Amino acid sequence: MTGTTTPLVEHLAILPVLLPLAVGAFMLLFDERRRLFKMVLSLATVLALLIIAITLIVMVNMPSGDRWSTIFVYPLGNWPPPFGIVLVVDRLAAMMLLLTALLGSATLLFALARWHKAGPRFYTLFLLLLTGLNGAFLTGDLFNLFVFFEILLAASYGLVLHGSGTARVRAGLHYIPINLVASSLFLIGVAVIYGVTGTLNMADLSRIVPTLDGQARVLMEAGAAVLGIAFLVKAGMWPLSFWLPTTYAAACAPIAAMFAIMTKVGVYVILRLFLLCFGDEAGASEEFGALWLYYGGMATIAFGAIGVLASQSMQRLGGYAVLVSSGTLLAAIGTGNSAVISGALYYMATSTLAISAYFLLVELIERGQAAGADVLAVTLEIFGDPEEDIEDEDEEVGVAIPATIAVLGGAFVACTALLAGLPPLSGFIAKFAMLSALINEAGDIPASHWAFVVLLMLSGLGTLIAMTRNGIRTLWVPAENEIPRVRAIEAIPVAGLLFLCAAMTVAGGPTMRYMEATAQILYWPREYAREVLGSGPTSPGRSQTTHPITGGTP
Amino acid sequence: MSAAPDLPLWAALLVSALVIAGALVTLIGSIGLWRLPDFYSRLHAPSLGATLGTGAILIGSMICFSVLQSRPLIHEVLIGLFVTLTTPVTLMLLARASLYRDRVEGNRAAPEHDPEPTEL
Amino acid sequence: MSNGTLLLVALALPFLGSIAAGFLPTHARNAAAVLAGSVAVAGAGIVVFLYAGIADGEPVRLWLPWLPMLGLDFTLRLDGLAWLFAILIFGIGALVVLYARYYMSREDPVPRFFSFLLAFMGSMIGIVASGNLVQLVFFWELTSLFSFLLIGYWHHSATARDGARMALTVTGMGGLCLLIGVLLIGRIVGSYDVDQVLEARDLIVDSSLYEPALVLILLGAFTKSAQFPFHFWLPHAMAAPTPVSAYLHSATMVKAGIFLLMRLWPVMAGTDAWFYLVVPAGLVTLLIGAFIAIFQQDLKGLLAYSTISHLGLITLLLGLGSPLAAVAAVFHTLNHAIFKASLFMAAGIIDHETGTRDLRKLSGLYRYMPFTATLAMVAAAAMAGVPLLNGFISKEMFFAEAVAEHTGSLLDDSLPYWATLAGVFSVTYSLRFILGVFFGPPPVGLAHRPHEPAHWMRFPIELLVLICLMIGIVPSLTVGPVLATAVSGLLESAPPYYSLALWHGFTLPLLMSFIALAGGVLLYVALRRYLESGIEGPPLLRDFKGQRIFEKLLVTISWQWARAAEAALGTRHLQPQMRIVVALAVAAALSPFIVNGAVGAGGLPGSPVAPAFALLWAVGIACALSAAYQAKYHRFAALVLVGGAGLVTCVTFIWLSAPDLAVTQLLVEIVTTVLLLLGLRWLPKRIENVYPSRPPLKVLVRRCIDLSISCSLGGLMAFLAYCLMTRPVPDTVSRFFVERAYTEGGGRNIVNVILVDFRGFDTMGEIVVLCLAALTIFALLRRFRPAPESIAAPEQQRVQNAYDEAEPDRSPGDTVTDYMLIPRLIMNWLFPVIAVFAVYLFIRGHDLPGGGFAAGITLSIAFVVQYMASGTRWVEDHLRVLPLRWMGIGVLTSAATGAGSWWFGYPFLTSHFQYLDIPFIGKVPAASALLFDLGVFFLVVGATVLILIALAHQSLRSSRAAQAAEGGD
Amino acid sequence: MEIILSIGIGVFAASGVWLILRPRTYQVIIGLSLISYAVNLFIFAMAGGGLRVDAPPIIASGTAGDPSALADPIPQALVLTAIVIGFAMTALFLVVLLAARGRTGTDHVDGREPER
Amino acid sequence: MSLLRRILPHPLLFLALLAMWLLLMQSLSPGQLLLGSLVAFGGCWVMVALDPPPVRMRRPQAAIRLAGRVFVDVFRSNVAVGRIILGDAERRTHSGFMSLRLDLTSSYGLAILAVVLTCTPGTQWVHYDPARRVLMLHVLDLVDEKEWVRIIKQRYEALLMEIFE
Amino acid sequence: MNAAAILGWSITLAQVLLVLAMACAAMRFIRGPRAQDRIIGLDTFYVNAMLVLLTLGIRSGATLYFEAALVIGMLGFVGTVALSKFLMRGEVIE
Ligand code: NA
């Protein structure tokens, strides 16, 4: 053994990727009859992820040296960046990890009430989705990002189709090819960027972009533009987002709820790459594409709000609410104003939690109409998987108590307030933070900002109108309908997510401070690049000659 | 043209001859694919490339590498072996399949019944 | 406990109570009422306790940090004005709780009612006690939310639902405007803190943002306070239980708008803009409300419109901008809250006892409930402005202000006439209320005989009417100090001189009061016949229903237009979406060129063209184009053609120095062909030629568009590829890899070393993708339902089986057995051969083309060959494949290899290699990366086999299903 | 060579895009295959140092490699990953289109025949 | 013998696989011999699972004679077929189907015959009916059917029967 | 003209001939007319491509392209077998 070794705690950075991956794979070794074992194992995994995410948040929030925040860089294979792949945990990544873990815990718990039985190998698919999400948030390498995008997409294809059924298959028929095309665009963009800059490391990229000469810069921008379209498809920008409401509406509740964070991955990447490559220090490429994001985001808000109003089904409404949320974030990034972005980050957390809670809730509310499991299936024993379909709907899925409807109603009101940006939950603060940043921008308030403000307000109003309309239709009108049966493990996730929103309101100060610091660090790409590239391999001198572990000479 | 390996002249000439001959035979076979009038005749064409064409080029390759590395290098034999073993599989399956198809569709190209065995 | 903390307790109590009430059992109405009542009483007690300090001119303050970076801290500030409102909120709240205890029926889930009511109470306190304007908006929106829940409390009734929704929509909209207005104020002042805002009149009034801020804030206030043209929601909110009407729609919520106007009065009032925006709104509301109130047939409707009118009066007073008018506004707010709450409660009692609120059915109730009737009459008299009652004094002050000179404009000068007219109307509707309900013949057709209500239900009215009288008779003793405190809170300065005396001599206002009383009586007499005819609504404005217009507008915009816009701006079809994605990608990629000018090819000379390569690509291009042309009707041909294009790609890879790619691409190509054929089995024959002659023009145009989109993307890619291939090389990171692949990665095949070591993390991800795809396919096929046309065995098999059956010396299945006889033998023997080749590819991968992935695919091809040769059943009888296990083991092996480096203290996937010296054998490279690659190998075998076999199993399943169906017949 | 490969990439991509814009699922899957060829070649063409003939990135003797003598290995590694992922996705989409065909009774990409 | 069979079920296959391995590795080093034996051994055991019909080769030396004949014939017919292809159109119209009765029954013998006939340009194995023992061929230059029957039966079938039966 | 040049030119010539052969095969599978014609075209295409790979190997003087050629030689038939069986039986795996 030579050289210094990595402190144990630094390996935490890889765990959000590795843990669900390993557990997911491990569960493939056991057949589906060992359901309890798998339930416990997967629950333990998401809880562990939650703990890891919280630890990481605490760690990045600690001042290190002369700075008030820490960036952890984890060089995979101990190859120094920019050559090897690195994982980078900064505030933004840590926050996204936490959001993923929260959503993961809530939706998994919810799914364990019954949805996990709707198709084979649910746990593995679900945990691998978490792997993909966490990897996409952590990675500091452009192509590795592609790989993790593909993981999360592949898992999402499986999960959208989970439970089968015509509507889901039909939705998959749109969702999959569009994302495949987007993935192709992703690859083209990455290839062009590599061809121009000769690197795949994001931090390295931010260092190289300002130095590019005229022609190279134009080509680089072309590559970035194609890449941007790929991300915008995933982020759901109008007019690239028509697949989204249909898909979200078709997916089963816990999956739709988990998907609340899927568009945020696109937004996250845009935020990260846009500010790294085209931020204030990008020379002639500064602010490249900002207007596209700004106006595209606003168009998305408008379209989302229209869709929210036009939706007859609650799930579809949720899908459009996702669009509103995406559009808001994109437009906020397009402003290029760090105060707006810190508000937007707060908004991102809030709206993700809220939409997730909403999708879970809608399923509980509309439980009466739930479609039965349909198909009979025959399987050969060869796969070690016995046939077991989701049980009949007659099965006791929960106790019908009169208060259920009141609880559901209360949760629905909370969701409405969150999505429309009304008090008392964090939706109001999120909207206020963004509005306040927009209105308090130095100098005259530009007309485009006014447009954004008006759109924010109108989308809130539209959401309010639509959600009251739908809420009244489902919760207040049907006096004769059966009271939905709800299990505690279904109610707890909803309550938990809403509670988090409430906590974000009460603890608005610390949360907002975190977001502010996050936004500020995004504005210092040079700092980020220095942190990432400056971190050498664990043992000194690997990049020179010696191998970390004494090996024979070849 | 990028440079070809530096062989002794005799080897270069031999290899060249073999390779060109193999390529020519293969080309003739493939032209047959184009010129022969019906499907069953065309079935005979590819075996030119698969046998003589492949053989010539493989031998050329073997000579080339053996000379280059000054030791017998005959692993290309494997390619010849597998091509010989597998091409017939395809062609047999294909011939029978098209016979079936032609018969079902009543095409003139295929006899309606198997011809009576020719006895000596 | 400091005063600030006490205030916080007063604010928190209702919310805590609300939560507690929410947890009470559904029918615990006494417990809930006691809880709510004690909260209200305690709150009132605290507020009263706080009076002393406030009266000295020092507001109670509390500051807690919340969102300091946004200028939003939790700030409480209770000055005189707020105190007055707070005491109204708690005091009337307590009475309403008492009343509601008797009003609400036993069947209602009462705890929920009290829970909402308490939450609403807390929100109201929040508004008035806010020391920060954003916080005020926060509570403001909360009142909208809780009032929605309260109005919709009886949600089984459609009117309640509609009323609730309308109230929420209108007030919610106003709240959003208010938020922006407040944000603008914050921008002007630099703070949302009420204390600071109140000191910044000059800043605000002189700012260019003053007008927009004013408009937005007024929108908020007017919607909440039901000012014209937003007044229409209030009458519809009367579908709420009467306690709610009494509380929200007379005493508190509607006064929130008034409170806001008062709060900002010192810094925003007194300008022309203020005057011309506020006064007309107030005036129109005053008149229209009063006028419509006269013609209401619903008791609560009458009260609702009268409320609107009184709110207009107060707004008008505030609009005038003079301190004295503000005093009058404060005073009237108090008075109106008191008499209107009691009137609503009286109306509720009448409704409760008779079962109706329709004035056409009610009559002569005095004889059944004289006590209640008397109380109602006193309260109504106060509403009409009869002397010796509180309404008289404030109305007198209003008349005085109407007469006074403010701006000298025509509007200002005409005010006395309008004020008198409004007075006339108010007398008329008050008379109608009293005479219509309590006098006249006994009512007919009532469900049961009315009688006096429970005493405690009437008690709140008694108390309120008593207060009316006390204020009306001895104003300066009773209300004087409170009013003074409130006014000084409002004005932020010493109040002007005003007198609360009943008698000021024979003044113009007195004359106006007299005219109003007399005129009101006359008007009532004149309208009596008309009113008794039972026509609903006022004569002139009957057809003009704000609510109807609003609903129509709302439905049109928020539903019909939204649906149309969604359809117009979106699509649910795949093709347009694909077009947009591709076209936008092209546009986005071209935009930098448009902005910065075109970029030419780089300076590199480029490699010389090999003729064979050019010819090869001519073939490749022909394949691709024909595949594009044939894929619709000739699926099989398209498959072959794509295979051709793939092979050209492979040869290109080899030609351009990428043997690994060629090997992998070839193997994948083979598997994909088999896969697509397996799939083709389940795609029924296509109906040929949809357009027998010529496709319609629309289709042709669409094809032209598609053609141009596809050509533009192709052109773009070609262009980018050419530009980049001919550009001088940047120093890429691959230098590092090339130099270290052997010395530090222990492999000669750099690509493989990158895959398993330098960028092993990518490979790990990639196998996870493959694993996921396989799992998804497996899951989907478990529930696969084939197309009906393809359930039966393929036509070929049926024909051949029929033939075998017909021939005497053959049995079904012989054809296939004969067919496969020799190929099968060869293919069986190839299995170990291919497997050995797979092992070879795996072992040599680190140094030569090959590697785990290629090896895995090769082995799975070996399996597939067996399946093709011998059939599913036979293979599975002979070879036991557990693909899911293989997959699990594969991923775990890779992950465990990666994690192994932890043990040595290095990051994940840190590789280790060594040359082992084994006796007899010599030096053997042993890299941990090989173990990693082994995982890849396992996974690829498992996943590929799972995919292919799961698909192949469908034939068995459907034949089994077909047999089962036959057996069933 | 560069111009030939560029044109080839362009034609593959254009044919692929034409097919994914067609209404039948099978056309889409064929189109996706063609696009993935084009994209793989495109990535491959981004090699630093341009196209190289006879310079596979395999180190001949047991020494450190010479970057100027070998083709850029990174794009090749990326293409390998892309090939695998492309294969997985093709397989998946194939099964989805089969399932859709079975359930909806049509092979139209919208899962329902367009009304004419 | 039986012990060897029990340990090494398909010795011929073992040798073939080992040879293949050594060819692939282009090496005869002891390490590769050992590794190759291991791999080949594994391959043999995999083959056991597939349970192929037993191979019985009586006269291996006949196999060499056969190989020589085939080699010559392949070369000759390559030339012949090449002429047909490049010749005038009339020459390309003499093709046709024919059948003949085979005495060979060993499946390995049949397989080798099939490979030989198919590999040789000019003759194409189409279909063999094991019940009637009739082989159907397609011949490119079908002028004299009897001549073809003679070639097949005498040049190939006889040798194959010598080897396998 | 030295030996390398002779070999170089011959290989170039051979490659042109082989690619022409590929073109002939490709014409068969592009034009058909029947499915079986396409399959036989593809099969020939594979073999010809393999020969092109071999010539590339000879020119490079390195055995690095051998694996690719061997893959075609050993496994290239799998695709065409699947296609043929599909024609005959309507199903690849029964
Ligand atoms: Na490799």
Ligand code: NA
């Ligand atoms: Na032949």
